[in-house]
Amino acid sequence: MLPFARVSIIGMGLIGSSLARAVRAHMPTVRLTATDADPAVRERVRDLNLVDDVADSAGAAVVDADLVVLAVPLGAFAAVGAEIAPELASGAVVSDVGSAKQIVIDALGPLMPPGVHLIPAHPVAGTERSGPDAGFPTLFEGRWCILTPPEGADSAAVARLSEFWARVGSRVEVMEPRHHDLVLAVTSHIPHLIAYSIVGTAADLEGVTRGEVIKYSAGGFRDFTRIAASDPTMWRDVFLTNKDAVLEVLGRVSEDIAALQRAIRWGEGDALFQRFSSSRDIRRAIIDAGQDTADPDFGRHH
Numbered sequence: 001m002l003p004f005a006r007v008s009i010i011g012m013g014l015i016g017s018s019l020a021r022a023v024r025a026h027m028p029t030v031r032l033t034a035t036d037a038d039p040a041v042r043e044r045v046r047d048l049n050l051v052d053d054v055a056d057s058a059g060a061a062v063v064d065a066d067l068v069v070l071a072v073p074l075g076a077f078a079a080v081g082a083e084i085a086p087e088l089a090s091g092a093v094v095s096d097v098g099s100a101k102q103i104v105i106d107a108l109g110p111l112m113p114p115g116v117h118l119i120p121a122h123p124v125a126g127t128e129r130s131g132p133d134a135g136f137p138t139l140f141e142g143r144w145c146i147l148t149p150p151e152g153a154d155s156a157a158v159a160r161l162s163e164f165w166a167r168v169g170s171r172v173e174v175m176e177p178r179h180h181d182l183v184l185a186v187t188s189h190i191p192h193l194i195a196y197s198i199v200g201t202a203a204d205l206e207g208v209t210r211g212e213v214i215k216y217s218a219g220g221f222r223d224f225t226r227i228a229a230s231d232p233t234m235w236r237d238v239f240l241t242n243k244d245a246v247l248e249v250l251g252r253v254s255e256d257i258a259a260l261q262r263a264i265r266w267g268e269g270d271a272l273f274q275r276f277s278s279s280r281d282i283r284r285a286i287i288d289a290g291q292d293t294a295d296p297d298f299g300r301h302h
Contacts (some may be wrong), residue, residue, distance in 0.1 A: 007031070034054055059086070088114070147179050
């Protein structure tokens with residue numbers, strides 16, 4: 001038995017369109033409805049035949065849905081929540097795919113009508129590309145999806161959403177929302193912030209031309225530019241909505257960089273070697289856990 005029969009996806013960028021494709025591949029009898037704030041995106045979704053129905057508004061998209069997934073920037077959650085609240089069916093599950101979770105509970109929780117279950121979720125998957133053409137059905141396979149139900153959430157609703165994500169290939173874990181935000185600040189948000197910073201510094205550095213930065217990009221800088229090419233609207237909202245955890249981790253990172261700076265200045269090779277060896281061990285553990293490939297050049301095809 002399917003966990004949900006009628007699914008509505010609001011926002012058809014990389015994650016939303018990938019989810020639609022994955023549902024079509026793994027649960028073909030599910031009735032899919034979608035919408036997007038951009039009329040051009042809605043038209044492209046129709047052209048690609050990603051869903052059964054494309055609605056012109058979020059309110060129209062959620063009518064009769066038993067699962068609603070918000071795949072929009074975090075800054076839009078309150079407005080979208082207010083629009084869909086009057087149209088939600090009793091017993092429906094409302095979820096999302098955002099990278100910060102406490103803000104979802106704070107923004108959407110007060111708007112949900114009685115009988116509707118808010119179960120935030122975060123599929124830890126993605127690429128630097130965006131838009132409905134960027135999606136693909138295997139995006140979630142073997143990746144973690146973290147559910148962060150609020151206190152007192154309906155256990156049956158949590159179980160149904162867990163089964164939904166498992167069916168599109170994800171490994172599912174339940175986590176307390178604020179702990180999720182701290183963990184993701186370390187593993188995702190700060191790395192993106194550093195990437196944006198390094199790429200911006202290189203572009204602005206006096207004595208180095210923009211052409212030289214592009215022409216002589218070594219592997220490390222090239223990979224930072226891939227991360228820094230991610231959707232600017234999404235990441236702006238991530239940093240503003242998860243600022244407490246980001247600032248906490250950023251403070252620790254700043255202290256560690258200062259320690260490395262001192263080690264370089266004073267020629268403390270042993271300290272540098274110890275830190276670099278520890279970092280390499282983390283890389284090996286990520287590969288062993290199946291979260292990346294050991295293939296040369298990060299598995300890129302040339």
